[in-house]
Amino acid sequence: xxxxxxxxxxxxxxxxxxxxxxxxxxxxxxxxxxxxxxxxxxxxxxxxxxxxxxxxxxxxxxxxxxxxxxxxxxxxxxxxxxxxxxxxxxxxxxxxxxxxxxxxxxxxxxxxxxxxxxxxxxxxxxxxxxxxxxxxxxxxxxxxxxxxxxxxxxxxxxxxxxxxxxxxxxxxxxxxxxxxxxxxxxxxxxxxxxxxxxxxxxxxxxxxxxxxxxxxxxxxxxxxxxxxxxxxxxxxxxxxxxxxxxxxxxxxxxxxxxxxxxxxxxxxxxxxxxxxxxxxxxxxxxxxxxxxxxxxxxxxxxxxxxxxxxxxxxxxxxxxxxxxxxxxxxxxxxxxxxxxxxxxxxxxxxxxxxxxxx
Numbered sequence: 001x002x003x004x005x006x007x008x009x010x011x012x013x014x015x016x017x018x019x020x021x022x023x024x025x026x027x028x029x030x031x032x033x034x035x036x037x038x039x040x041x042x043x044x045x046x047x048x049x050x051x052x053x054x055x056x057x058x059x060x061x062x063x064x065x066x067x068x069x070x071x072x073x074x075x076x077x078x079x080x081x082x083x084x085x086x087x088x089x090x091x092x093x094x095x096x097x098x099x100x101x102x103x104x105x106x107x108x109x110x111x112x113x114x115x116x117x118x119x120x121x122x123x124x125x126x127x128x129x130x131x132x133x134x135x136x137x138x139x140x141x142x143x144x145x146x147x148x149x150x151x152x153x154x155x156x157x158x159x160x161x162x163x164x165x166x167x168x169x170x171x172x173x174x175x176x177x178x179x180x181x182x183x184x185x186x187x188x189x190x191x192x193x194x195x196x197x198x199x200x201x202x203x204x205x206x207x208x209x210x211x212x213x214x215x216x217x218x219x220x221x222x223x224x225x226x227x228x229x230x231x232x233x234x235x236x237x238x239x240x241x242x243x244x245x246x247x248x249x250x251x252x253x254x255x256x257x258x259x260x261x262x263x264x265x266x267x268x269x270x271x272x273x274x275x276x277x278x279x280x281x282x283x284x285x286x287x288x289x290x291x292x293x294x295x296x297x298x299x300x301x302x303x304x305x306x307x308x309x310x311x312x313x314x315x316x317x318x319x320x321x322x323x324x325x326x327x328x329x330x331x332x333x334x335x336x337x338x339x340x341x342x343x344x345x346x347x348x349x350x351x352x353x354x355x356x357x358x
Contacts, residue, residue: 017105020087020128022115023137027177032137033083033114040081040110048077054117055085063094070101070109080109086117087124095121102127139176152179157187163198171205173212173234213249214282220250220328221289223336228328236321243312243320247305250331254301256283257290261298289335297334304330 019036023029041049051069054061066084074080084090090098102111113120113128128134139148149169153160156179160168172178185204186196216235219228235241241249256275265271268284275283290298308327312320 017109018102018111018113018128018132019135020113020115020120020125020132021135021137022120023139025137025139025177026116028137028139029115031177031180032135033112036112036135037081037083040079040112044077044079049074049079050081050083053082053084054087054089054114061086061089061094063090063097067097067101070098070111071106072109073106074108078108081112082109083112083114085114087113087120088116088118090121090124092121092123095124099123099127102131105131145176149176149179152176153183156180156183157192158183158190159193159195160201161195161197164196164201167198167201168205173215216246216328217250217253220331221285221335223332225329225332225336228332229325232324232328236324243324244309246324247309247312247327250327251305251309253286254298254305256286257293258298258302260287260290261295293334301331301334 021029021032021036023032037046037050053066053069061084066082069080069082072080098111111132113124125134139145146169149165153165153168168179168182172182182204186201187194189204190196190200213235216228216231219225219231232246235246236243259275260271263274265274265287268280268287271283271287272278272280275286277283293301304327308323311318311323316323
């Protein structure tokens with residue numbers, strides 16, 4: 001979860017004089033910056049302590065003004081917090097000037113770099129690693145995502161029971177930036193520290209959040225049509241993916257299996273090398289699922305995808321959602337059927353490739 005540093009009121013030897021807040025979700029980055037600034041400002045008057053540079057609608061970053069702020073002792077108040085938003089707009093030459101400031105800091109002046117606007121120069125990131133604190137808001141996937149949510153709920157203003165916490169995680173999907181706002185709403189409704197069960201949570205959930213693409217493909221692979229259709233609906237929901245993007249996700253999923261079919265690959269690492277992916281985990285999943293489906297069903301899946309692509313592009317006039325729901329249902333049935341014989345053992349590969357390419 002987003003780190004919540006609690007810096008002392010005055011910086012000094014060993015105290016962080018610079019923070020870098022980064023992550024994949026701008027909303028989570030914004031929340032972390034807000035929390036960090038609250039901790040840094042404390043009981044002081046925020047307008048007198050903070051100095052902002054960059055951000056939406058602001059002109060290009062002028063590193064000269066930032067350097068001046070970092071090299072001038074605070075006056076009127078006992079701390080200055082210099083906030084640089086969209087720090088990815090800084091160029092290498094700018095980074096060199098800021099690194100020099102960090103190597104010879106002015107007491108009680110704190111720099112907060114906020115990711116965005118591009119890639120922050122590597123020299124500046126290394127300097128923060130060396131003398132400051134990196135606040136990483138990235139949620140991650142799998143166990144990391146689960147732990148992020150557990151930590152956030154543990155530190156939240158209300159207490160959700162196990163069923164409510166599980167329901168919340170399932171409902172929000174990938175939209176975890178909504179967690180803090182929802183917890184604050186629950187605290188306003190039931191009181192800080194209140195115990196909240198799933199029935200009390202339900203009226204506040206709102207629209208279901210988006211899910212990750214692998215939630216759809218995993219459900220299809222296991223033959224769980226109901227879960228696959230739910231995942232599809234959430235992928236296509238308001239602000240979601242275009243139908244052609246979903247088709248592309250499914251095509252890549254089966255194309256990976258087809259590339260591994262008959263390639264003599266025996267491990268996830270070998271599969272990852274052949275597919276050109278960094279992680280062996282998804283490559284191993286593709287290898288195992290491809291073996292389970294067999295060449296005949298892989299060929300059938302590619303044919304279904306090709307037909308759906310034509311239908312989405314207007315061949316039949318059916319609504320895109322209907323086309324994809326039918327496709328997902330058919331692919332799920334393929335994934336849920338266990339075959340025996342040569343097809344399931346990888347026989348007939350020439351036929352599957354001929355069908356897939358036709």
